[in-house]
Amino acid sequence: MAPQKLIIDTDPGVDDAMAILFACAHPELELVGLTSIFGNVTVDVATRNALVLTELAKTNVPVAEGAAGPLVQTPRPVAAEVHGAEGFGHVPPITPVGTPDGRSAAEFICDMVSAHPGEIVLCPIGPLTNLADALKRDPAIASKVKSVTVMGGSVWAGGNATPHAEANIWQDPHAAEDVFAASWPITLVGLDVTHDVICTNAQFADLAKAAPTHGGFLNEISQFYFRFHDEANGFLGCYMHDPSAVISILHPELFTSTQHPVKVVLEGEEAGRTLISEESRRPAIDVCHAVDAEGVKQIFLSTIAAAG
Numbered sequence: 001m002a003p004q005k006l007i008i009d010t011d012p013g014v015d016d017a018m019a020i021l022f023a024c025a026h027p028e029l030e031l032v033g034l035t036s037i038f039g040n041v042t043v044d045v046a047t048r049n050a051l052v053l054t055e056l057a058k059t060n061v062p063v064a065e066g067a068a069g070p071l072v073q074t075p076r077p078v079a080a081e082v083h084g085a086e087g088f089g090h091v092p093p094i095t096p097v098g099t100p101d102g103r104s105a106a107e108f109i110c111d112m113v114s115a116h117p118g119e120i121v122l123c124p125i126g127p128l129t130n131l132a133d134a135l136k137r138d139p140a141i142a143s144k145v146k147s148v149t150v151m152g153g154s155v156w157a158g159g160n161a162t163p164h165a166e167a168n169i170w171q172d173p174h175a176a177e178d179v180f181a182a183s184w185p186i187t188l189v190g191l192d193v194t195h196d197v198i199c200t201n202a203q204f205a206d207l208a209k210a211a212p213t214h215g216g217f218l219n220e221i222s223q224f225y226f227r228f229h230d231e232a233n234g235f236l237g238c239y240m241h242d243p244s245a246v247i248s249i250l251h252p253e254l255f256t257s258t259q260h261p262v263k264v265v266l267e268g269e270e271a272g273r274t275l276i277s278e279e280s281r282r283p284a285i286d287v288c289h290a291v292d293a294e295g296v297k298q299i300f301l302s303t304i305a306a307a308g
Contacts, residue, residue: 003030004249005119005146007112009066009105010242011039011126012049014083014225019125019151019242020050021214022300024057025307028250032120033112034063035105039126039171040079041087043068046126049087051096056217063098066105067129070172073271079167082228089224106133110141117144121249124179125151125242127168132175135182142184151245152176153190153274155262155287165272166191169264173272177264180274186285188262189245190274193255193291197244200237201226203301210305218304243300248288251299256290 006029010016023031034054036046047065054061069075086093101108109130113120122145124131131148134141152168153176154160161167169176180186204222207215222238230236248255261282265273 003028004121005030005032005116006121006123006249007033007035007109008246009035009037009122009124009126009130010050011037011041011046012053013040013087013126013242014089014221015238015240015242016040016125017053017088017221018218018240018300019246020053021057021218021307022243022303023246024059025214026250026303031059031061033108034061035066035108035130036063037066037105037126037130038068038075039168040083042078045087047100048093048096051098051100052094055096055098056213062101062108064101064103064105064108067133070127070129070175071132072174073172076171082225084224088221091221105130106137109134110138113141113144114138118146121146122148123151123245123249125168125245127171128152128175128179129172132178135178142182145184147185147187149187149189149245149249150179151189151194151242153188153262155190155192155274155276156289157191157195159273160191161272164265164270166274169274170272173264173266177266180262180264180285181282183283187248187257188285188287189248189255190288193288194239194241194244196291196293197240197296198235198237199240199297199300207301207304211307214304214307240297240300244291244296247296247299251295254292254295255288257286257288259284260287261285262287
C-alpha cells in the first residue's frame, strides 16, 4: 500500500515539531507539504521553523507561508510562555538553508488537493485560517480531499487558552466555524483525548539516547515545554496534542469518536468554545472522546527512536 499523502498546517511550536518529525520518520506517511500559520509564534517564525524541521529530517518537503492573522478578530498574543519566544523553547533561532514555496498556504493547499483528488489528508495543528482561506479560494476542495484531521477544540474537557476554549480555535474562531460548517470529512482530535496522552521528561531523555538527531532535538526543545507543564499542571512532561492528531490518521482504531455537528462561539468571554450544534443542516464530524493513550505514546516513541 502506498504511503498516505499528508499536508500539515502548522505553527511550530514544540509539539508541532514532534508531529512533523514523526510524520517525516513514519514509512506509512508521505508528507507532501507544510503550510505555516500564526499561533504559537508569528507566521514568519512558523515558516522558518517549518523549514528547519524539514532540513533536520533531510526531507525535500515544500513549505508555503500562510496567514499572518485571524479572519475577523484582533490577533491574540503568541504563546511564548508555552513554546518560547522563537517556538523551540530556549533554543535560539536557527536559520534554514531553504526558502518557502512561492505560493500562499491557501494556494498551495488548493493546488495539491486538486492535483491529487481523493488522496490527501489535511492535518491542521494550529489555527484554521489557512483552511478557511483555501475553502474561499476553491470551495471544490471540500469534495477533493480524502479527509481533514483537526488538532483543536474541546467539546467536553474545557479549554486551555481560556476556561472555555482550546488555543487553536481561540486564535481564530471565525475560521474554525467556516471549516466545521463545510461539507468535508472532518475528525476532531481535541483536548477531550489529547489531555490523556502524556509523555514524560524521562521518556524524552531516552529518545535522545536512542535517536540523537530527531530525539535529541525534540528533547532539547521540550525542556522549556516540560517546565511550563510542571508549573501549570504539576507534572514534568507534556500533553502530546499535535502528534496524537497525526497518529490518529494512521491508527484510527486507537481513538473512539461519535458524530456530531459542531459550532464555534465567535465572540465574548466564551469565544473559541466548540459546542455540539442542534442545526440539522450542519454536517456532522467525528469528535474523538476516548483514546488508547498508551498505544499512541508507544507508536510515537518507537517511530522517533527508529529514526536515528
